[in-house]
Amino acid sequence: MAGRWIEEWDPEDETFWKEKGERIARRNLVFSVLSEHIGFSIWTLFSVMVLFMGPEYGIDPAGKFFLIATATLVGALIRVPYTFAVAKFGGRNWTIFSALLLLLPAGATYAVMEPGTSYNTFLAVAALAGVGGGNFASSMTNINAFFPLRKKGWALGLNAGGGNIGVPVIQLVSLLVIGTAGAAQPRLVLGIYIPLIVIAAVCAALFMDNLAPVKNDTGAVKEAAKDAHTWIMAFLYIGTFGSFIGYSFAFGLVLQTQFGRTPLQAASLTFIGPLLGSLIRPVGGALADRFGGARITLGNFVAMAAATSVVIAASVQKSLPVFLVGFIALFVLSGLGNGSTYKMIPGIFQNKALAKGMTGEEADAYGRRLSGASMGLIGAVGAIGGLGINLAFRQSFLTAGTGTAAFVSFLAFYAVCTLVTWAVYLRRPVVVPVRTAETETEPQRGLARV
Known part of the structure; x- marks a missing residue:
């Protein structure tokens, strides 16, 4: 190892x-989680800043939903270049840079967060906060390279879950600020996070490594982009991660707008769903390791549809307790599904390698190559689902004054996700070549373990 670069990695x-x-991989995982965790907090910064925006800010609920939708969109789009940055600059080096970059939106928000600031200024700063969404893509690509296939479900689930917890943590910090200093002190939240950003960058510099064998492969990117499974998994990831991030951004605003909760009342509830959804993500990966990601994902979408039905009924009846039960269940299920869908990706491309007649290290290398290339695309498209959720809420509240219509559209989407998962990955077995002689490969049928 020279200059924090590892030249050989198998x-x-x-x-x-x-x-x-294993020792090196686990160490990098720990500090990857720290940086990604703070990235998620900054990405969802405006989901809590809007709770501080009282009538004196002059921004209506539709305007607030558009602010958080802007941060969601930028965070989704920036995931694509962040995915390739790891191989270009090194996982450690990019983690340092991407962590320090979070100082830009944090500092800008600190500067403008007061009544009298123009809406366009808030919109620009919310867009800056979107850079925090890119940290997920680079972190997942980096950790994917560190771990063997048999450990990827656990490692990716833990990495993503630890990052996702950044959402409820910043909501808890905001609850603490509102509960102690009042809703007129949003800058205190930034005063807490700016030093944490510096700490994350310093830890990455001291304890993380770059993997020299990880190279950008434009051929792999093109091949992954042409593969139908990349876009099918991106569609399914909209249903899981898109739901998680979209609901995380919108939960507090929905409680304020539809159920008349005060900022303190909303903040005291909003962290629960994202926290549970984040904690359970590694469980989704572990279940997928054991039973197959497709099976877990299928059952998960069925359960998400059921939970959405509960939310719709509660929205119509204006029952806050039942609404909270259904909505928090959606968070838990979206977190579980995040873990299981991401585990499916390396399994799918490993099976494609076997279908091409590859074996051993050749098959492993092909699976790593294509799964790594596809993850950035899948992560970016999945995050755009969060944009769709916030725009659906915005339109629903503009036209009907409630979120019921938005939830009906989400129910329909989960039904389609259920059908796609079953039809593509569980309805029929796939052909996997099995070596029967030194010079002969005979196709035999076997269920894809994805």
């Missing part, structure tokens, strides 16, 4: 993994 070699690979 996690599929069990001897290498046991002797030193």
Whole structure:
């Protein structure tokens, strides 16, 4: 290792993994989670800033939904270049830079967060906050390279779950500020996060590594972009991660707008769903490791449709307790589905390698190559689902004054996700070549373990 660069890395070699690979991978995972965690907090910054925006700010609910939708969109789009930055600059180097970049939206929000600031200024700063959404893509791509296939579900689930917890944590910090200093002190939230951003960058510099074997492969990107499974998984990820991030941004505003909660009352509830959804994400990955991601994902979408039906009924009846039960269940299920869908990605491309007749390290390398290339695209499209959720809420409240119509559209979408998961990954077995002689490969049918 020279200059924090590791020249040789083979996690599929069990001897290498046991002797030193696992220790190094786990260390990088810990500090990757820290940076990604703060990135998520900054990405969702305006979901809590809008709770501080009382009547004196002159922004109606539709305007607030558009602010958080802007941050969602930028965070989704920036995931694509962030995915390729890891191989270009090194995972450690990019983590340092991307962490320090969070100082820009944090500092800008600190400067403008007061009554009298123009709406366009808030819109521009909300767009800046979107850079925090990119940290997920680079972190997941980096950690994907560190771990062997058999550990990816657990590692990616833990990495993503630890990052996702950044959402409820900033909501808890805001609850603490509102409860102690009042809703007129939003800058206190930034005063807490700016030093944490610096700490994350310093820890990345001290404790993380770059992997020299990880290179950008434009051919892999083109191949992944042409593969139908990349876009099918992106569609399913809209249903899981898009739901998680969209609901995380919107929950507090929905409680304020539809149920008349005060900023303190809303803040005291909003963190619960994102917290549970974040904590359970590694469980989704672990279940997928054991039972297959497609099976877990299918059952998860069925449960999400059921929970949405509960939310619709509660919205119509204006029952806050039942609404909270259904909405929090949606958070839990979206977190579970995040873990299971992401585990499916390396499994799908590993199966494609076997279908092409590859074996051993050749198949492993192909699976890593294509899954790594596809993750940035899938993550970006999935995050755009959060934009769709916030725009659906905005339109629903503009036209009807409630979020019921938006939830009906979400129910229909989960039904389609259920059908797609079953039809593509569970309805029929796939053909996987099995070596029967040194010079002969005979196709046999087997269920894809994705």
